[in-house]
Amino acid sequence: MKIQRVQDLVSIKRSIEAGTSEQQAAVKGIIADVRSRGDEALREYTEKFDRVKLSSFSVTEEEIEEAYGKVDDQFISIVREAAENIRTYHKKQLRPSWMTTEENGTILGQKITPLDSVGVYVPGGTAAYPSSVLMNVVPAKVAGVKRIVMVSPPGADGKLPSAVLVAAKEAGVVEIYKAGGAQAVAALAYGTESIQPVDKITGPGNIYVALAKREVFGDVDIDMIAGPSEIAILADETARADEVAADLLSQAEHDPRACSVLVTPSQELAEAVAIEVEKQLALLPRKEIAARSIADYGAIYVTNDIDEAVETVNQLAPEHLEVITANAMELLGKIRHAGAIFIGRYSSEPVGDYFAGPNHVLPTNGTARFSSPLNVDDFQKKSSVIIYSEKALKANGAKIAAFARMEGLEAHARAVEVRLKNDN
Known part of the structure; x- marks a missing residue:
């Protein structure tokens, strides 16, 4: 891995989600075709891209x-x-509807309502991702969503991976379809003869899925446009080089465009990690993918001190941030931008990916500056409740009408004044 001073910091932001003009045109064409021809188009694209001819898209109980x-x-x-674990964590995110009564009799509040329906996209093809099923479905169930639809591309045998189907069943999904790519996103958004449309689509996918979303x-609503995985590790001389290297490679093996960065004030640790990464890289089953990622998007930045290191990771705003320092908890309050923060040497990133409970659907590409992990709020909507009293309208009606006229909206003003006039 490249070792450099933090003055040479290069942002991990990568503008790849826009796709090429050809990819954009292809996605728009697929979406329009599915909207127009429904199941017929969905079946043709499944045969073209997944190389399997399906008589039915639905997953049966026998298959499960x-x-x-x-x-x-x-x-x-x-x-x-x-x-x-995921369910327990997300239940703590639930917020109740509320109302408050003012002295003048006005009642103001907020009504929280779960979405009617959500579509969950689970990547497939050559790999199985049961963890993606759990991370998308469980918070939706906790939020109270009644209809959860799962789509995933079928394999050559016309089926979904067994691990994915088991995870879906355990999470409580009853509506599962064998469909992937931009065509599945279009089916979820606009519906076909087999798949009724949903209100929101969540879940990761390839560039065509991202462009379709x-x-x-x-x-419809979507969760986010997620890019390749990222990890930044903030470590000092107390960290073990072999553990840091292993964690960097845990993200590098995802994708050639995944980004793995170590930020440390310790030159000694930097040099040891660089050596360890190369040693471990040679033994990885997915070493070709990881090697490209490390070569193109891997880096070790050496800072003057720990405060500069903290500010550096805030600039990076990584998807995953591990803090492996002598005073890790003391640094937590200084971290402003990160999708998920892992504190201490035993909080390796895969702990969060699979088992701890917090969601692993996280903002990437620097968007942790302004966005959050997938959570219960993503599956609910909030309505304002306004019950204005006669006393309040009489006290404030003239002000409301004046405000409306200031904006040139006479009918707004009269809608208030007619009530004041009728009650006189």
């Missing part, structure tokens, strides 16, 4: 039972425990 037979009891136990946003 078959999936349970293909995974071992230990996996099922782990999924259930992870789901419970961007395209349908406004007709």
